[in-house]
Amino acid sequence: MKSKILIVLLLLGLKSFGQQQFEVFFDFNKDFPNEKSILEYNEWLAKNKTIEIVKIQGYCDSIDTKDYNKKLAERRIDNVLALLGKSGLKINPDLIREAFGKEFKQSKIQAENRKVTVFYNEIKPPIQSELTDKIKNAKVGELIKLPNIYFFNNSARIVPKSQPTLIELLCALEENPKLKIEIQGHICCQKVFDINDVSVARARAIYMYLIRNKIDKKRMTYKGYGTSRPIHPIPEKTAQEEDENRRVEILILEK
Template sequence: MKKWYLLLVLCGNAIFAQNNFDVFFDFNKDIPNQTAMLTLKNWMSEHKKFVVTKLYGYCDSVDNSSYNKELAARRINSVLNLLKENEIAISPAIELIPLGKDFKLSKIQAENRKVTIVAQEIPKPVEIKKTEEPQKLSQQVKSAKPGDIIKLQNINFLNNSDKLVEKSKPVLDSLLCVMNENPKLKIEIQGHICCSTVGDVRDVSTLRAKAVYVFLLRKKIARTRLTFKGYGTTRPKFPIPEKNDEEEDENRRVEIKILEK
């Protein structure tokens, strides 16, 4: 039940189909009449993907307000129990509202003896697509031989610094998985920068390679399996200055060199 409530909270700003349904009662009764039972059963069978958020209880104009509210509350509980017995999702924050005869009464008394079910369609869970990056990197390492160099895709840092941006974390996790899957694997982490015609003045490429190195050390990968080195602008894939953003991205990269497997 909690998972439905969580989905409703997470999707509170979205619009989902709402359904109101009336369950009718005979005079002074707190159990739905036979006809109402049949229609309720049909409604429940067709609304398995709805969650009940409110139940309103009503009575006719006979008797006093206090008694009618008490009767309305019993009618609400009767319907609530039927919903639970038929495994209809009930919101933990459900509102149970006995109005008795404190509402705009119909001239037809039978129409006032009811409980109104307010239900909302359960939103479909958002499908999160699995990234192919971990599998791709694992396959690249598996087919590589000592001396081969593999680029780590989507590794990004704050401008001119060694601070990794949040979206780089899945790539680091992929590399960690590869290191754990291949206990004999030894690598050199290589940093490269783009754009600078005067070289790596602040040695940013080394700092970035070290950031990846430190991440793996903190995740319990043995120091003996890791080295790091910054190559600055000495190994560009495209001439510097680059012609466009794509060439800059190719030059500004972190790679791993397979040392041993």
């Protein structure tokens, strides 16, 4: 039940972190926002302290030449960026800047074309959990079991209810950029060592999930240990012992 609640909360959270925008307007031939826009900017800023600026676009009206207007749009961008910087907002190092002279669909109302549009994302708060805390406080050489990681029978397909743990692991790696790990897969029940290399495939499935979510592959390795490191002797006596042998762990390599 707790896992289902966590998934719902995470999905709701992700929806709230979509890209948003705010517009700043200028008087004719001016490169600093007008008084009305400054008041609106201050109100917007008070409500948006935890955001990251990812893109900014500058525009002009249709008066004067294309080249002059583009340079004016650039100056407008510079001044708005200076305001954002002084306000302490985070600006993405790969910020996209786009200045337009006349080459955009203009409004018939000229005042609406004299603007800068700021695109931003809300910064996701870190997910605090027992797993993320354990990883954060772990020492080099420590093994940590990933709780509630499940796969479909005899395959490397991850069961959807494992998603909260995967997100927690991803967050731990994002919050600790120096962290390097080995992902270790283990299976149960077989006396012969992992005939179909399922443990390798399962470790690789976790590895690929993290790569798809932009974790640098240089920070990770993966390895399958089959049944060579069981917690309980094989054959296991109970279903619980099978579950505990059938596991994925991470080894802390570097912090």
